[in-house]
Amino acid sequence: MKRPASPSIPYRRPRGAARVRTLCLAFLLAVAGVQFMVSPAHAVSAVSVSSTTVAAGETFTIDFTGTADTPRTGAGENFYAGSTDLGSLDAFTSIESCTGNTAPCTEVAEFGPRVPLGDLAGGESFAGSITLRVDPETPAGTFVLRYQLYANGGEATADGPTITVTNTPAEADLDVGLSAQPRVGILVPHLSYTLRTRDNGPDDASGVTVTATLPGGKTATGLSAGCTSAPGTVTCTYGSIAEGGEAVSTFRLPIGLLDIGPVVVTATRTASAPGDPNAANDTAGAACTVLSIALANCA
Template sequence: MFTLLAAGATALSVAPAAAAPPSSSADVNPATVAQGQTFTVTEQIYNPQDFTVTFAKAALYSTPQAITDVADLVSCTGTTSDCFVYGSSFRAPVGDLPPGESRSVTFTLRAKEDVNPGTVTLQTQFVGDNYAFDTLAGPELTVTGTPKTADVGVALAASSRGSQITYTITATNSGPADATGIQVSSTYASGLNYGGSTACTRSGTRGVTCTIAALPSGTSKTVSYTANTGLLTLGPLTTTATRQASTPADPNAGNDSASVTCNALTALLVHC
């Protein structure tokens, strides 16, 4: 507040204008939930423009994991029609929103049973058919419970001695859960003959199956087998390894396979 003084006049106090609310904001209740638990997010949207935003909607996101991967939409209130999923967001329509007016909607959500424990930052946005405002950071939501997935990745290396190749498979569990029943299959190159292994068994034509009973989160384990060249083996020899099974579910297929190529210079000399 400040005061204006004029000669011979009474002091006049003038209060500063109130700041306009943000175009969108939200509150979450409760801020910590267990897997499968219901919670609410109340989002407010405000139109600071000098024109009406048509078919206005409150949009709800989260980062680093999408809100649609964290929770399921149960219901919503304060809307003109049903809420819906749009890409990685939930959206609540409120009709046309004139200048200077606001609306409030409440999403009722349920944390997914299979979502991994962790914390996300909720994000809000006021969007319409004729205008969209910036996405703004909101409160944090924490999900507690037992990890439901285990990211088991596979790497493959090879070393040679004379005509024999040793293939080493490394399985790494990046978590968050411990993994059990890991099964990795490997297909060795045409022109090779199975040598042997203490941890893997031969399966089918040029196939090897390796089993790891348990792999705690954040650990790795290696298994190996050997293959030998034949009298007519020459040229590049490409072998692959692929995760075939593990428990619980693996969320990342991108690291499930690996390959390595050796080169048979002669039937008795292989370079890897």
């Protein structure tokens, strides 16, 4: 009588045996002088920026360098805006200039600018820069500058520095000054006035108007270009005053036989753009005392 065959039991390798065998093999190869290195995946470019803070309307420059890991046809360095509510980089910047390019630098719609680099051989180095101007109306915000060497599929897009965009409303602080000096005597006695309007910045001013109030409905004479007089006022209008610049106007107030006593003239900025942040220096005055048509003094 035959004994029943014993059921076959499948062989199971103890857990971890494969890992142990792999580690042992690596150890033996290392002892034999064989080294293993993980090859980098398209780590072929790097960037730096001139500033990580830029005001709307101003520029910043991106410098880039790298080495092509493999031959690349029609290569180009691409730039993007990541992690931002400002939109794609081409939506709020424009190309000011670029270097290292083999063809005109271009904007890739809904992505960002590209610096063409031509054909690159494997191991060939490249370098260049691109200057971008942030649109003046760009709101304050931040974005991560992302970059990629494009060609034959391109390298993996990498994150560069975080750039902060600031947008402070334009302002022009106008400082009004007024001085007076008597010109007395028998022939055409008058008080001579000098009106100075200085733009302390930080921006240029336009549409500037300064109005001087005269005493007793008097009308001024000898007015500078851009100034007009009506009974009781002198109005001087300037097309623009550059930041740090100054506009100077003069006019005269005749002295009559009955003009004895104090004479006070006040000048005030009445219009300008952009807004003036400091109203304290928008008004200035000059006080004189007329003793006779031949004698007067001014403070």
